[in-house]
Amino acid sequence: MTTVIAPGSRGAYVKLAKLDIVDYYLGVLVVWALLAPALRLDVGVLGAMGVFLVGEVLVIVAMVALDDLTGYRDGSDTANYAPDAPARKLDRKPLVAGTLTEPQVLRFALITAVAGAAVWLGALAVAPHRPVWTVALVAVTYFFALQYSWGLKLSYRGCQEFFLAALGWALVLAPYGLATGRVDGLVVVQALIFGLGPLLFGVYSNTNDVEGDRRVGRPTVAALTSPAGNRRFVRAVSACELLLVLALPLVGGPWWFPLALLPTILLRAKQLRVGFGEGDILRARRIGIDAHRVTVVALVVVNLVVR
Template sequence: MQRTTSVATRRAYVRLAKLDIVDYYFGVLVVWTLLPTALRLDGGVLATTGLFLLGEVFVIAAMVALDDLTGFRDGSDIANYAPDDPNRRRYRKPLVAGTLTEAQVLRFAWITGLIGALLWIAAIATAPHAPLWTVAVIGVTYFFAVQYSWGVKLSYRGFQEFFLAALGWALVLAPYGLATGSIDGNVVVQALVFGLGPLLFGVYSNTNDVKGDREVGRLTVAALATPRGNMLFILALTAVEAVLIVGGPLLGTVWWFPIALLPTLLLRVRQVRVAFGKGDILRARLLGIRVHRVTVVALVVVNLL
């Protein structure tokens, strides 16, 4: 019985850390393919990138654990993961499911946050390059990650959408800067496109969770705007991504960059139709996750070729 309980608790911690949502972690893969060929197998670069990736896993684990704790305490997660909603799986929220206690979640967040900080410090210390702008990006990213739903509660103050994208941008720009000491237009465009991926499934989650978020005062665009205003906001974000892709060659990408990312453009149209044409927001969210992964594959192919 004790062993069964221990296994169940470990599984609950894995779910708390959202380790199955790997979409931000793909940024390191994009970075590795962006590197000059001579650096891709460089020992120092690989060690630094590995430390950064491990740190990223722990920092994000701390971020989402604190987000779950805040969502449980204010009741938004309980409302959004109601037992009568078959599309939201309560077991993904250990506090709502009752598989972990608040004390366990808070302790997990503190430990993973500390480990993540130490790993990022180690990445900076061992990096071939550590320009001030890169160190600043890492420091700011760490600070606001742990403040996402805790402390200043960025996600409750109207900054959630910006942070979801900015986190993706930072997780490409920072490790690339540690490896090379510089950035160019191609790197910036790919970082921006990568960061918009998690945002363009996050806004659909917010659309679904609008009732619970309004009740607890979580100031997302979906909660603040009318349904039409929220739809226009999502369409605008989709258009920004399309402009970045189509205009990429003008900013430093290869000329065939828009062709390589044509699947992304087409799938975004489908995502919008599913959400606002058919009214299936959660299906559109799931499609958004898949679109992001298709985009990552396209970026990797572009960089390797």
């Protein structure tokens, strides 16, 4: 039975916030597992990471709300979530579904953006370490998150795919820097792997939304290239993830680290087959979400064993 969401209700705001897509938020688990055992239960470290996570949620919620507002105004969301696309859940786009108005969405985005800034400043204040590079990374992440589809509109200037990955990289490196004051090769490579996870389901969304994005001039790789070119790009990103997995033993991980991530490798192969072999792009996107979450579990378990 389909649940009816009342206009202006709490449920409509929950749908706007996309709180069920937790994939960026999982970075804090990877960071926690990367810490030395003595730091994993340190009150100061846990407190700072918890505050950072709250701020992260607020910032990303503001980002996706502004993305929905821009997508509604330029017509891309209406095209991509039209009634002839039954695989898409219309209530995930409250503006298109008519459960929220533009002023309500803009006000919600501004409130969560301001709250996110305040909470991240609190995280910096209570963090055990505040190296300059980490403070700068937090500031840059905040600024560009809000410019994703608003202001500078980075995703409308050919930066979307890079941003999806870079946001994941920052959300591992920044809290790790606040907890320890440093990074090493193993942390950097795992951050890179983590960031490719959201990208490797985002590119399948872009493949599905190619016509709507072309109509409004949103220059994703899928919109700018031919189907063959887009397929090569997705394969190349998948190959980059594989190379990073294979590089983990070279930067301090155990020799068997790639074996622990074998489920990720197999899921990526399945994702490519389903998406570009069978042509079921939205199912491939779902496989990408599962692959990312499996990757996080594998990274956490291995780090707890070897760190």
